[in-house]
Amino acid sequence: MGGMMKSKWRYVLIAMLAVVVLGGGLAGTIMSLVEQPAYTVVQSYDDVEVRDYPAMIVAEVEVAGERKPAINAGFRLIADYIFGNNAPATKIPMTAPVTQQAGEEIAMTAPVSQQSVGELWTVRFVMPSRYSLEALPKPNNPSVKLVPLPAERFAAIRFSGLADDEALARYKQRLLKRISEERLAAEGEAIMAFYNPPWTLPFLRRNEIMVKLKQGK
Numbered sequence: 001m002g003g004m005m006k007s008k009w010r011y012v013l014i015a016m017l018a019v020v021v022l023g024g025g026l027a028g029t030i031m032s033l034v035e036q037p038a039y040t041v042v043q044s045y046d047d048v049e050v051r052d053y054p055a056m057i058v059a060e061v062e063v064a065g066e067r068k069p070a071i072n073a074g075f076r077l078i079a080d081y082i083f084g085n086n087a088p089a090t091k092i093p094m095t096a097p098v099t100q101q102a103g104e105e106i107a108m109t110a111p112v113s114q115q116s117v118g119e120l121w122t123v124r125f126v127m128p129s130r131y132s133l134e135a136l137p138k139p140n141n142p143s144v145k146l147v148p149l150p151a152e153r154f155a156a157i158r159f160s161g162l163a164d165d166e167a168l169a170r171y172k173q174r175l176l177k178r179i180s181e182e183r184l185a186a187e188g189e190a191i192m193a194f195y196n197p198p199w200t201l202p203f204l205r206r207n208e209i210m211v212k213l214k215q216g217k
Contacts, residue, residue, distance in 0.1 A: 048178045058124040071100045074123025081144045086137035097193035099124045156210040163207040185214040
C-alpha cells in the first residue's frame with residue numbers, strides 16, 4: 001500500500017511539473033505572437049548588440065516612486081488606455097516590451113515638485129506599427145501621452161531570469177563596460193525593457209537593458 005501511495009504521488013508531482021512547464025511555454029508562445037518593434041542588428045559584441053530601430057509611436061506616462069511600484073502603476077495606466085479608456089473607446093492590441101527609464105529627481109520637476117524624495121520614471125508601451133499618430137485613439141486620461149520617436153540606434157544586452165534590482169544593475173554595468181570598451185558614444189539614461197507577463201517562468205523571460213547611442217557612433 002505504501003508503495004502504491006508513493007507511486008501515486010510521484011505521478012501527481014510529475015503532472016504538476018508538466019503543467020507548470022507547459023504554462024511557462026504557453027506564456028512564451030503568447031508573447032511571441034505579440035507585435036514587437038522591428039530592429040536591425042548592425043554589430044554584435046559577444047552578448048551586446050548594436051541595433052537600429054525605425055521611427056515609432058509610444059504611449060507613455062511619468063510615475064513617481066520606487067522602480068518596481070512605478071512600473072506597475074505605469075503599466076496599469078497605459079493598459080487602461082489600450083483596453084478602451086480612450087476616444088472612441090477602441091481596444092488597441094498589446095505589444096512588447098514594456099520599457100522603463102529613470103528621469104530627473106522629482107524636486108527638479110513641476111507640478112510634482114512638492115515631493116522631495118524618490119525618482120520620476122517614464123513607462124512606455126510601443127504602439128502597433130500600423131497606426132499613425134493621427135489614427136491612434138486619444139487617451140481620456142491626460143497622464144497618458146502619445147509620443148512619436150525618431151529612428152534611433154541602441155546598444156542592448158539581453159538576459160533571462162528575474163529582473164530584480166540586483167540583476168538590472170549587474171547587466172547595466174556589463175552593457176556600459178562594453179560600450180566604453182568599444183568606444184561607443186552613449187546618450188541618456190539606460191532603458192529597461194520587459195517582454196513577458198509576470199506569471200512567465202523566470203528561465204523563459206526576456207529582459208533587456210538598452211542605452212541610446214549617438215547617431216553615427
